[in-house]
Amino acid sequence: MRQPFQKCSPGGSSVVYMLDKRRIICDTSCEIYSEIKHLVDDTFWEFDQPQANSITIFARQTVNRHYAKIKALAQAGFFLPVLANPSEGSIVLKLQCQRLGLLDLITQKKMLLVGCGDMESDLNCMVYDCYLNRVIGYEQNVEQSSRAHEIYSKINKPYKFLFLNGRTRPHRKYMIEKMRDANLLEHALWTNLDITPVYHHTYNTDILNRESVIHLLPDQYEVERYHSNIQNQFEHAFVKHELFNNQWGDVYIRAEPYIDTYFSLVSETVFDYPYSLRSEKIYKPIAMGHPFVAVANRGFYRDLRNTGFKTYHNLIDESFDQIDNNQDRLDRITHVVRDLCASDLDEFLVAAQAISKYNQQHMAALGPRISQEFPDRFWRFLQQHQ
Numbered sequence: 520m521r522q523p524f525q526k527c528s529p530g531g532s533s534v535v536y537m538l539d540k541r542r543i544i545c546d547t548s549c550e551i552y553s554e555i556k557h558l559v560d561d562t563f564w565e566f567d568q569p570q571a572n573s574i575t576i577f578a579r580q581t582v583n584r585h586y587a588k589i590k591a592l593a594q595a596g597f598f599l600p601v602l603a604n605p606s607e608g609s610i611v612l613k614l615q616c617q618r619l620g621l622l623d624l625i626t627q628k629k630m631l632l633v634g635c636g637d638m639e640s641d642l643n644c645m646v647y648d649c650y651l652n653r654v655i656g657y658e659q660n661v662e663q664s665s666r667a668h669e670i671y672s673k674i675n676k677p678y679k680f681l682f683l684n685g686r687t688r689p690h691r692k693y694m695i696e697k698m699r700d701a702n703l704l705e706h707a708l709w710t711n712l713d714i715t716p717v718y719h720h721t722y723n724t725d726i727l728n729r730e731s732v733i734h735l736l737p738d739q740y741e742v743e744r745y746h747s748n749i750q751n752q753f754e755h756a757f758v759k760h761e762l763f764n765n766q767w768g769d770v771y772i773r774a775e776p777y778i779d780t781y782f783s784l785v786s787e788t789v790f791d792y793p794y795s796l797r798s799e800k801i802y803k804p805i806a807m808g809h810p811f812v813a814v815a816n817r818g819f820y821r822d823l824r825n826t827g828f829k830t831y832h833n834l835i836d837e838s839f840d841q842i843d844n845n846q847d848r849l850d851r852i853t854h855v856v857r858d859l860c861a862s863d864l865d866e867f868l869v870a871a872q873a874i875s876k877y878n879q880q881h882m883a884a885l886g887p888r889i890s891q892e893f894p895d896r897f898w899r900f901l902q903q904h905q
Contacts, residue, residue, distance in 0.1 A: 538574060538901055538902060538905055539905060540572070541572055541573055541574050541599070541905060542560040542561060542570060542572075542573045542574070543558055543559050543560050543561075543573070543574050543576070543901070544559070544560065544561045544562070544563065544570055544573045544574070544575040544576065545559040545561075545562050545563075545575075545576040546562075546563060546564070546566070546575075546576060546577050546578045546581050547562050547563065547564045548564060548578040548580060548581065549576055549577065549578040549581075549603050550578065550603060550604065550605055550606060551576070551603045551605060551633065551647070551893070551897070552576075554890070554893055554894055554897075555576075555893075555894050555897055557894070558894060558897070558898060559576075561573075566581055566584075566585050566588070566589075569588075569592055569597065569598060570598065571597055571598060572597075572598060573598045573599070574598070574599045574601060574901055574905060575598050575599070575600050575601065576600075576601045576603050577589065577600055577601065577602055577603065578603070578604075579602065579604040579606075579607070579615070582600075582602050582619065582621075583619070586619040586620070586621065589630075590619075590620065590621060590624060593624050593629045593630050594624065594629065596629070599629070599630070599631065599904075599905060600630050600631070601630070601631040601632070601633065601901075602616070602621075602630065602631070602632050602633070603632075603633040604632075604633065604634055605633055605634060605635045605647040605649045606635065606649075607634055607635065607636075608634030608635035608636025608637070608638070608644075608646065608796045609634070609635075609636030609637060609638060609788075609789045609792055609794050609795065609796035609816075610636075610789055610791070610792035610794070610796075611636070611788065611789070611796070612632060612634040612636070612638070612644070613638055613642065613792075616632070616642075622642075625641075625642050625643055626641050626642065626643075628643055628904060630643075631643050631644075631645070631900070631901075631904055632644035632645070633645045633647055633897070633900075634646065634647070635647055635648060635649050635650060635796060635797075635798070636789060636794060636795060636796025636797070637794035637795050637796070637822070638794055639794070643904060645896070645897065645900040647889075647893060647896075648797060648826070648889055649889070649890070650797060650798050650799050650802055651797070651802055651882060651885060651886045651889060652886035652887060652889055652890045653770065653799065654770060654772075654799050654802040654803055654806050654882075654886075655802075655806055655882065655883060655886050656886075657770065657771065657772075659771060659772070660770075660771065660772040660803075660806060663772040663773060663774040663807070664772060664774075664806045664807050664808070664879065666774040666778070667774075667777075667807055667808035667809075667875070667876075667879060669774065669778045670777055670778050670807070670808060670809060670868070670875075671868060671869070671872050673778055673779070674865050675865075676778075676779050676780060676781060676864075677708075677779050678706060678707060678708040678779055678780045679703075679706040679707065679780065679781055679782075679860045679864060680703075680706070680707050680708070680780050680781060680782050680783065680784050680812075680856070680859075680860070681707070681708050681709070681776050681777065681780040681782070681783045681784070681804075681809070682694075682695075682698065682704075682707045682708070682709035682710075682783075682784040682786070683709070683710050683769075683783075683785075683786065683800070684709070684710055684711045684712065684713075684786050685710075685712045685713065685759050685769060686712070686713050686715075686757060686759070687713040687714070687715045687716075687717060687731070687757070688717075688786075688788070688790065689717050689719075689720035689721075689722060689727060689790075689791070690786070690790035690791070690814060690845070690849060691711075691786045691814075692717050692726075692727050692731065693722060693724070693726065693727060693846075693849050694784070694786060694814055694849060694852070694853070695709075695711060695731075696726040696727070696729055697726070697849065697850070697853040698784075698853070698856070700726075701853060701856075701857050703856060703857060703860060706860060707780075707784070708736065708740060708776055708779065708780055709734060710734055710735055710736055711731060711732065711733060711734045712733065712735075712757065712758050712759045712762065713731070713733075713756060713757040713758070713759070714730075714731040714732065714733055714756045714757075715731075715756045715757055716728075716731075721791070721845065721846075722845070722846045722849075723846065724846070733753065733758055735749055735762070736749075736776065739775060740773065740775050740776045740779070741773070742768065742771045742773050743773075744764075744768075745762060745763055745764070745768055748761065748762050748763075748764070749762075769799065770799045770803075772803055772806065772807060774807065777804065777807040777809045780809075781810070781864040781865075781867065781868055782809065782810040782811060782812060782859065782864075782867075782871075783803075783804035783809050783810070783811040783812070784811075784812050784814065784856060785800050785801050785804060785811050785812065785813045785814060785815070786800065786814045787800050787801060787813060787814060787815035787816075787819065788800065789815060789816050790814065790815060790816055790845060790849075791816070791845050792816055793816055793817050793818060794816065795815070795816055795818060795819050795822040795823075796816075797822075797823065797826075801813060801815075801823070802882065805828065805878045805879065805882050806879060806882055807879070808872075808875040808876055808878070808879040809875060810831055810834075810867075810868070810871040810874075810875055811831075812835060812852065812855060812856060812859070814849070814852055817840065817841065817842065817843055817845075817848065818840065818841070819840060820832075820837050820840035821840060821841075826885070827881055827885060828878050828881060828882075829874045829877055829878060829881075830874070831871055831874055833870075834867060834870055834871055835855060835859060836855055836858075837855075838851075839851035839852050839855060
């Protein structure tokens with residue numbers, strides 16, 4: 520019977536990759552295991568035999584189950600744990616660590632992080648921009664993105680913009696209500712998959728207290744494999760898991776919603792925290808060659824440009840990206856969307872096409888490169904922090 524820890528064969532990776540006599544141990548359920556397994560000396564799937572003086576890489580689920588034990592061992596200097604959770608990042612990952620009481624360990628450099636978004640420098644997080652390649656890693660998405668030319672050949676579209684919202688967050692609820700008040704939702708192809716009330720926020724407004732409703736895409740715009748769920752009576756306030764059969768359904772692209780709209784109003788995961796996280800929400804319209812206005816943290820556009828993408832500052836007033844006050848930034852984005860909707864959108868689309876095509880091509884080249892470079896970057900990250 521296979522043991523919880525599996526040793527490398529003589530002359531295996533441990534001979535080459537051991538870091539200053541520290542063995543690299545990896546949780547096989549960890550998201551990055553397949554990418555770094557050539558660096559790994561031992562693996563485990565049950566955390567019951569911790570190895571002294573090792574660098575041990577954990578999946579999120581394992582940390583959730585064993586955080587007290589991991590914390591005690593790390594605090595005693597028994598080993599160096601790494602929480603590798605590239606599906607989360609920025610404030611989402613920070614709050615997860617805060618909830619488990621791990622932030623002190625991280626700031627003391629007794630625990631490391633791998634996530635998909637930026638954080639304060641003292642949180643010792645390696646950023647892995649993994650959503651970029653995940654979006655274009657699905658054959659269906661590549662096929663659909665090849666239809667980007669139809670976005671620019673179709674005029675007199677039935678909707679002005681695409682506005683997709685999943686889990687309730689204060690900035691999403693605020694934007695939905697501001698779009699409603701500005702009579703812009705009637706011109707949008709939009710969704711809201713969560714009617715959970717907003718309990719905690721810092722905005723000076725009553726609109727977050729309004730009752731929410733579930734709003735789905737019409738059949739002709741939803742990914743076909745989920746059509747049978749659109750007419751369901753949902754049991755939960757957050758319907759995404761029921762709608763998408765407990766799959767990551769929101770990663771899939773169907774071309775029609777982009778072809779029938781002029782731009783995407785992208786409601787990103789992070790807004791109030793001043794460090795960027797780029798998820799599938801921004802990378803899907805980029806993959807489709809669709810112009811966008813991003814509802815995101817201060818500096819999101821700056822960070823996106825630093826990654827090599829172009830934005831539409833010659834066509835859209837993007838100065839909201841530098842507004843510190845979160846509610847003021849939301850209000851300014853509302854005005855930008857209103858003004859854009861009042862403009863000649865067919866003319867706008869013609870002017871935006873070159874930027875959109877560049878971004879699509881840049882993403883296709885950058886995504887695989889980020890994945891290919893990850894193991895070496897991770898190795899250097901460990902060297903710097905061991």
